[in-house]
Amino acid sequence: MSDPNIKTALRNYLQEALQKLRTKHLTTSVGKGVHTDPWDGYTAVEADLAAIDQQTRQMRRDIVRRDIRAVESIADRLLPGLETPQRVELALGLLQAHVQLLGKSKEWLTNGLIEEIDLSEHTEQLGNAIPLLTKSSDQEAKPATDSGPTFSEALPPFIELMTQEQGWRGQTLAQNRATYRMFAECCGDRPVSQYARKDLTQFYDLLRGLPALYSKSKEWSSLPLSEIVKRTKGTGHPRMTMKTVKRHFSALGRLFAYLKRRGEYVGENPAHGFEFPTKGRARNKRQMWEGEKLQKLFASPVWTGCLSETRRSTAGSLIIKDEKYWLPILGLFHGNRLEEFAQLVRSDVRCEGEIWFLDINDDDGKQVKNEQSKRRVPIHPRVRELGFLRYVEATAPDPTDRIFPKLQPGGPDQKLGYTFTKWWSRYRKDIGLYERGLDYHAFRGGVTTKLTAAHVIEDIRNELLGHEGTSVDQRVYQKGLPLAVLAEAIARVEWSEFAVSNSQPLSAAFTSAEAK
Template identity: 35%
Template structure:
């Protein structure tokens, strides 16, 4: 059932609530008939995003109760009679060398789910990251068979988890994603199934390792049982992103998106229509600022500022729904003269006059809170249609091209790190307020992008 099915709006206050009924068979274990959470927002779009987070947590809670964990006050609960599903899971455990759940130790101790909640209370993960961590922990519980105390987790458990993850299919239906991992593996069609990438396995195991590492640092474990067990990433196992080179930039900025297309749905087809929306502005901003796609897509009009005659983007996470990759991502990025010349500030002024609040109001957040996820896929389709088919070249390639241009212009590394929000490798760089806006603007003004030795602007014109 979709998370939106659990949304309820209070008739008097307009505040959205998450309400999920607890199955009758689990009410004794959980100690309630319904899981209720106030989402503390009147915005339906934001409520839908928050409902997804609470839906994952609710499923997590129900799964723990199904596993026999008493989440309410102790009561006399008879153990479940093994059913066909349990027998299948037992067979899969034998086939994939997944150990049976270990007996509970005498001392209860901190359990993995609770450990994650404590870790999250310190880190305050973004909603999407929280969902991913919860999914990784749920998969681990499915493999080892319970939400055991962290002190009882062994390297053998983590190895079994790794082997199970590496056996997972690359593509799954929504129903398959909800299935317990051993049962999912039981239904695979031999070797004909394409498996997940090592990158995915490493990322998932990295989340478990992070939580267990937190436990070790805080004295709940003597060591991290997941340390050193992530599969080795082969050199050619991951496609390394490449920068857009001069020929790519010429292709992009002289394509119908900028010279004229036939319609909004056929941007790649040559015509007379130039639509100045997110599709038009994001590529040129990506090239001339080096910003990440989501940083640009979530910009508000208040983030486009001017100080001492210098127009700049204030990259921050102050507005509702905004998020940044790291704390070091907060920064000010002066606008390149070519972006201003192309009319970006005129575009912003028009939006303000219309009463808009965001720079790209046509981009809608998905249930995970991402503003540019759908647009990123569109960009991949568009570049393929205009002839850029190398899978290593994506929107992030603009960021790589920006860094290359900084090096070619002789800009000090510390300055272009400040422009792109890369964390300083030296402690000394973290002291003081950083570079002034005038110094950053001077650096940005030096940037030039070339195509076969010729300078081009962000409209694809040779100079």
């Protein structure tokens, strides 16, 4: 930088800005962001770091393009009346100064304000740090290279997008975060543009070597993943299933697809093209409730008479119609995910055109797996015959009342179905029907099988079960099927093994007007 006035102005500006920035760090309240407000699911520091990275990339692009619009007013205030070449030179220096300021702020956010800042050191570095970015009479300017964001820098805005637009939360969010944490540990936190197929292969091999229960053992909790693989090799511990490996690669595939759309990764998606072979046919992997087992289940004390509320597996004369009674019945006829129905409130039980349905949504903090999970599920005629609407009327008179008020949140995701799942396992053991895989989710496979056997087309099945379609029409253009079509389809789910009955008539008091 040849003009001493410009160099002095930039040094003074940087020195003053550094002091103001440090003061802002010191005076910002705990939990508040220095540069931006915290986002949903992110701490103030995480949001600040993401904002810094975004601003830094933008300023570097402005420097390379000689786009000085963002700092023109500052340049004119510092040294008014400059000729165009000197004015551009000053403005580009200001952009570089702001890049340095953001870098210092990132350092403070990461390491803390642990020592006094030697301003002279930073200002002396300024003259050498600002590149010559304008054309001289005999030399073309050389722009600074930008290798793009690192993995940890690219991750927060991506997860924010998935949370807001794709409905990532609860277990889905936790699983995907775990994938990205494991990948960074395995392959390092590097600029995303530098990852290649060999890195994904390394991660693939690491996953295949991990024990299936590696995260639940205290013995391994403090060890690096590579050390867990090394210590457990040849020990006979069951390894991570291919289904789980595939889920990890699906999460990475979505991330790299996002990076490609943003131009931050060039080339083929490195997470695609891997194989995840499993033994046997996929449809034989998960069991479903049917035949003698299904008949025995609903002939057990919860539905035929138990001894007391705390002794549900012992035969007696008491039938208690609460969540333990209704949730398995709802699962059998609707194929819902447990949490979808466990968190229902009165206003979610609705009627439109004489068709009663359950509105699955994520309003007021309710959790759904993804956007496709939000849907309308007509109530099966058999469930209505059993008195479900009368139960809702008696249990949840107000719109915000929960349908199953006894359920309490629990587990890492604070799901309402947590305690039911624990009870459901104990109950199946007590009545001699406990089998691995024959759980609540097995009702879902049964409904899928029944709908397919009844020749219900795939897009209707997807709509009822909350699955994303495979075609463009299903995924993008189809915005919900008529309730009448869905109701006709769900009525085709029939179980000859199900013998539970209810002689009491449906209450007429629970009207569509009240439900609305």
